[in-house]
Amino acid sequence: MSEKTTYMRVQRQTRSSRVAMTICVMVLVGLVTMPWWATSGNIRWAIELSCYIAVAQMWNLLAGYAGLVSVGQQAFIGVAGYTLFVLAQNFGVNPFLAVPLSIITPALLAVPTYLLLHRLDGPYFAIGTWVVAEAVRLATSNIDYVNAGAGLTLRVMTNYSQHEREVAFVILCAILLLVTVGGSYWLLRSRHGLALTAMRDNAVAAASQGVNVNRLRFVIFIAAAVGTGFAGSIYYMAQLRITPAAGFDPFWASMCIFIVMVGGIGAIEGAIIGALIYFCADRFFGEYGSAYMIVLGLMTLIIALYARGGVWGLLQKLGDHPWFPVRRKLIVEDKS
Amino acid sequence: MQWLDAIIQGVLLGGMYAQYALGMALMFGVMRIVNIAHGDVMILLSLIAVTLAGVVPVGNLGLILLVVPIAVALGWVLQKFILNKVVGADPLPSLIATFGLSIALQNLMLEIWSADTRSLPSSGIASESFNIGPIYVGLLPVIVLICAFCITAGLDGVLRFTRFGRGLRAAAADTEAAAMAGVNPKKIYATATAIAVGILGLAAVFAALRATVSPADGPAQLIYAFEAVIIGGMGSIWGAFVGAMVLGVAQAVGLRIDPGLGILFGHLVFLAVLAGRPQGLMARK
Numbered sequence: 001m002s003e004k005t006t007y008m009r010v011q012r013q014t015r016s017s018r019v020a021m022t023i024c025v026m027v028l029v030g031l032v033t034m035p036w037w038a039t040s041g042n043i044r045w046a047i048e049l050s051c052y053i054a055v056a057q058m059w060n061l062l063a064g065y066a067g068l069v070s071v072g073q074q075a076f077i078g079v080a081g082y083t084l085f086v087l088a089q090n091f092g093v094n095p096f097l098a099v100p101l102s103i104i105t106p107a108l109l110a111v112p113t114y115l116l117l118h119r120l121d122g123p124y125f126a127i128g129t130w131v132v133a134e135a136v137r138l139a140t141s142n143i144d145y146v147n148a149g150a151g152l153t154l155r156v157m158t159n160y161s162q163h164e165r166e167v168a169f170v171i172l173c174a175i176l177l178l179v180t181v182g183g184s185y186w187l188l189r190s191r192h193g194l195a196l197t198a199m200r201d202n203a204v205a206a207a208s209q210g211v212n213v214n215r216l217r218f219v220i221f222i223a224a225a226v227g228t229g230f231a232g233s234i235y236y237m238a239q240l241r242i243t244p245a246a247g248f249d250p251f252w253a254s255m256c257i258f259i260v261m262v263g264g265i266g267a268i269e270g271a272i273i274g275a276l277i278y279f280c281a282d283r284f285f286g287e288y289g290s291a292y293m294i295v296l297g298l299m300t301l302i303i304a305l306y307a308r309g310g311v312w313g314l315l316q317k318l319g320d321h322p323w324f325p326v327r328r329k330l331i332v333e334d335k336s
Numbered sequence: 337m338q339w340l341d342a343i344i345q346g347v348l349l350g351g352m353y354a355q356y357a358l359g360m361a362l363m364f365g366v367m368r369i370v371n372i373a374h375g376d377v378m379i380l381l382s383l384i385a386v387t388l389a390g391v392v393p394v395g396n397l398g399l400i401l402l403v404v405p406i407a408v409a410l411g412w413v414l415q416k417f418i419l420n421k422v423v424g425a426d427p428l429p430s431l432i433a434t435f436g437l438s439i440a441l442q443n444l445m446l447e448i449w450s451a452d453t454r455s456l457p458s459s460g461i462a463s464e465s466f467n468i469g470p471i472y473v474g475l476l477p478v479i480v481l482i483c484a485f486c487i488t489a490g491l492d493g494v495l496r497f498t499r500f501g502r503g504l505r506a507a508a509a510d511t512e513a514a515a516m517a518g519v520n521p522k523k524i525y526a527t528a529t530a531i532a533v534g535i536l537g538l539a540a541v542f543a544a545l546r547a548t549v550s551p552a553d554g555p556a557q558l559i560y561a562f563e564a565v566i567i568g569g570m571g572s573i574w575g576a577f578v579g580a581m582v583l584g585v586a587q588a589v590g591l592r593i594d595p596g597l598g599i600l601f602g603h604l605v606f607l608a609v610l611a612g613r614p615q616g617l618m619a620r621k
Contacts, residue, residue, distance in 0.1 A: 069431050071372075116607060119614040120566070122427030123370035127562045128610070134559065135603035142596050250555065254439055261432055290443035297440030304433035305421050 151243030264312025350584025407537025569616025
């Protein structure tokens with residue numbers, strides 16, 4: 001009689017995730033070495049795309065997992081951008097060091113915003129965030145210290161050569177992607193990830209299982225504000241100019257919604273796919289102006305009505321190949 | 337005296353906001369849905385009214401009689417093809433769907449009517465005014481306020497005393513239980529949306545008479561309606577009316593302090609109410 005032992009292990013990686021992880025590392029290495037092989041135009045595109053991915057990923061965390069639909073994320077983008085400009089231009093802080101400092105103000109703004117708005121019911125919460133963003137925009141337009149409606153220019157950037165700037169930008173973008181995408185992945189694989197996934201599926205049921213829904217929502221709201229602000233300050237540093245109308249543009253919210261809904265809500269992969277689609281669409285069709293926007297709006301509408309999983313949801317139907325697997329699979333093997 | 341004038345002008349402005357807010361309060365109360373395209377639908381109806389006025393010479397009253405049925409039909413279509421599919425406990429689908437609609441509508445209007453500001457030719461009424469002591473009061477804003485008051489009272493009466501109102505309140509409290517008791521929720525929803533957008537039709541004509549409209553104005557109207565509803569207290573029809581007055585006064589007073597502060601003051605009063613009295617001014621609790 002042979003002895004039978006049962007081995008159990010938890011499988012978390014899949015073949016597709018190993019491929020995806022390898023590609024991610026290659027993309028990051030490619031991004032960081034861009035100043036040595038790519039044109040300035042391509043680097044600008046890479047900065048823009050990184051910011052879109054980061055902002056969309058943060059919105060995905062909010063709307064897809066925490067159930068907090070925000071249409072006011074531009075508040076954090078603008079506030080972080082303005083903090084960067086003020087620190088670098090008025091206080092003489094090195095602009096590249098000012099970027100990590102500029103994420104403090106979005107966090108400070110997010111705390112009272114959440115405490116005020118969390119009392120509002122789902123859809124009203126969304127418009128509440130919009131009101132906060134509008135209030136911050138109007139307040140900024142009335143503050144002479146930041147040049148009111150005319151906005152600020154980042155003149156200190158002329159102290160650095162173009163190559164120095166590009167190297168700093170690609171490193172910042174790599175950190176941004178690591179923090180937002182990598183951070184979301186880490187969060188979703190952790191214990192809190194289980195709680196978040198439970199909340200995504202049903203907040204009431206999650207609460208009954210011992211998930212502190214309110215606290216988790218609060219933490220996610222602040223984390224998303226910080227990540228969004230980080231992207232905002234990089235974006236406007238690359239633009240060299242910020243005005244209240246641009247920094248607090250509600251279009252940022254439309255973009256988040258479009259990217260995440262088209263890509264696929266409630267999945268890290270979705271935000272990345274959506275950002276790529278949006279980036280390409282913007283390059284090819286952006287010149288059509290309002291006609292292009294009509295199509296974007298109608299696509300969002302149709303996806304909300306008929307295909308809530310977006311492109312990633314459709315891909316999942318073809319086969320289960322997660323890039324960023326957050327599930328745990330129990331493997332039981334009998335060995336004699 | 338300057339402040340009394342600001343308060344009077346603010347209340348009159350509130351009459352306009354009340355007309356936006358009532359439809360929103362009604363739809364949210366019944367379906368727990370907020371139509372993000374609420375303001376854009378209003379602007380669309382305004383632009384239709386301006387175009388109609390150029391084609392058929394029917395006068396302002398005739399224009400209202402033309403635009404309101406269009407609005408009701410628009411509400412019915414909105415309900416039938418979009419909102420019915422996204423009614424549910426999860427707020428995300430309805431928000432995203434109406435958000436997409438809002439973006440599409442804004443840009444569609446931009447394509448059709450261009451970015452110009454437009455208004456209805458003011459035939460007497462819009463420019464007439466009378467004096468209360470030293471304060472000038474426009475005749476049109478007073479008509480708007482009276483209309484808003486009548487609609488609020490009418491809507492409140494319908495909700496309290498009619499069979500439709502009872503069905504509506506039942507469907508709002510518990511859709512499934514109401515359905516078992518013989519209420520048809522789909523019909524209730526369709527009627528509520530038709531009424532809500534119908535009121536917007538009236539508001540649209542007044543808005544085009546009072547001031548100018550352009551395709552990008554929708555979101556601001558949505559925010560004013562929303563602020564009025566929350567200031568007044570969710571789920572209360574009279575609350576939406578009172579909230580609109582408070583918002584109008586806050587904006588008018590802010591405007592007197594500094595021309596750049598009017599709308600910001602409205603936002604700040606909204607946030608203050610949220611901090612101090614989150615259930616709203618008129619809530620029953």
